Amino acid sequence: MPEPSPTLKRRGRLFRAGAAFFVLLALAGYLVVQYVTGGTGKPGxxxxxxxxxxxxxxxxxxxxxxxxxxxxxxxxxxxxxxxxxxxxxxxxxxxxxxxxxxxxxxxxxxxxxxxxxxxxxxxxxxxxxxxxxxxxxxxxxxxxxxxxxxxxxxxxxxxxxxxxxxxxxxxxxxxxxxxxxxxxPATLTCQGRVDATTTQAAGPDAVRAALVRDFGRDALQPAGAEVSAGSKPTPSPTVSTQAGSRTVTLPVPVGKGVAKGRSVRQRGWQLAHWAVANSSALHIERVSYGGREWTAGNTDSQWRTTGAQGTSGAEKDADAVRIVTGQ
Incomplete structure (x- = not known):
């Protein structure tokens, strides 16, 4: 059987090199899409x-x-x-x-x-x-x-x-x-990468709407909270602009404002974990509560202690869940 000519050998090598290049290009494109969308088909x-x-x-x-x-x-x-x-x-x-x-x-x-x-x-x-x-x-x-x-x-x-x-x-x-x-507490984390495929609205208004959808209006307007003579009324949820981001400050109700006998701590961590779970869909970048903070995009996505942890500031940090959105 005659041996292939040098020209055919070169063409074969070029073909294999070209095929390998396109495979790598496709793989790179797939990885980019997974990163941008938060890997909607993969655990995030x-x-x-x-x-x-x-x-x-x-x-x-x-x-x-x-x-x-x-x-x-x-x-x-x-x-x-x-x-x-x-x-x-x-x-x-x-x-x-x-x-x-x-x-x-x-x-x-x-x-x-x-x-x-x-x-x-x-x-x-x-x-x-x-x-x-x-x-x-x-x-x-x-x-x-x-x-x-x-x-x-x-x-x-x-x-x-x-x-x-x-x-x-x-x-x-x-x-x-x-x-x-x-x-x-502090046991649920997500990568928090924006899901580019979602049609759901994002930003503070979307966070408010999603809270009402899942928890009812009491999540935004805690009713019946007990106010003692020396305490301050529970603040209403606010939205403020900070360093180009939008922050939803969500008061955690106390006393009768806590849903059906649940503790303040349980309610606060439920709201905090809820925000992390919705981070990709609602473009949430950061959530803090109880002296802990979760930030989207961290390699390990862990809850990290803040300056309030272990200090008198930790008690103040327990009165509200703070949700920072990217829009």
Missing amino acids: CKVVSGKADQEAYEFTPEQAVNAATIAAVGTGRGMPERAVAIALATSIQESGLRNIRHGDRDSLGLFQQRPSQGWGTKKQILDPTYAAGIFYEHLTKVKGYTKLPLTVAAQRVQRSGFPEAYAKHEPDAVLLAAALTGNS
């Missing part, structure tokens, strides 16, 4: 255990937003942390914490609820706040649900064809519930 958020067991769960910014909504709706209804864990495990199993528009037969949304089975209209079910609310409404009818195995409680609401499927998601749901109800 993480929750860790507040205990010494070092358990952790990684999830996407989209999942973080939906999980935060589920937790906010639950605590707003006075549901315990266990109820929130049941709801989160159910949604992880049914939709992967995504608000999907399809499913088995006419199943839709975070919990794959069916309009034909009386769960609501298609529009209602595709509203995460409504979907979470109707799930909790059915859960409260399950007698002794807090003492039942998670998969049993979830199945009595869902009537799934796979009744044991929820159990495998319990460890992740428990971690999420502890953070998103505020019971496990």
Whole structure:
């Protein structure tokens, strides 16, 4: 067999070099898109255990937003942390914490609820706040649900064809519930890179609207707060311009202003974690509370102590969650 000519060899090398160049170019473009969008298909958020067991769960910014909504709706209804864990495990199993528009037969949304089975209209079910609310409404009818195995409680609401499927998601749901109800401080972080694919509005007004959507108007206008003779009234939420950024100062209510017996600390950390979970969608750059601060774009995205930590200023820092947006 005749040996290829030098010209053909050169062409072959040039072809392989060109192909390799285009592969590298495509890879670089993919990485740039992932960086700019926050890697919407990849884990960009993480929750860790507040205990010494070092358990952790990684999830996407989209999942973080939906999980935060589920937790906010639950605590707003006075549901315990266990109820929130049941709801989160159910949604992880049914939709992967995504608000999907399809499913088995006419199943839709975070919990794959069916309009034909009386769960609501298609529009209602595709509203995460409504979907979470109707799930909790059915859960409260399950007698002794807090003492039942998670998969049993979830199945009595869902009537799934796979009744044991929820159990495998319990460890992740428990971690999420502890953070998103505020019971496990400084345990939820996100990369916080802006999601360029979202059509959701950003900036302080968008933060306010999202808070009302998930928590109700009390999140912005704490009602019934107790004011003793020597205390100052709880301030109203404000928006101020600082160094080109926009800051939403969100007072944490005290006394009767704390929702259904929850502590100030729990409420504050729930709001702080909620803001981090929504950071990609709402272009949130920084969140601070209780002497800790989270900043978008950090390589490790950790909550770091501030100057207020361990000082008298820490008490002042506990009266409000401060959310800095990029718009």
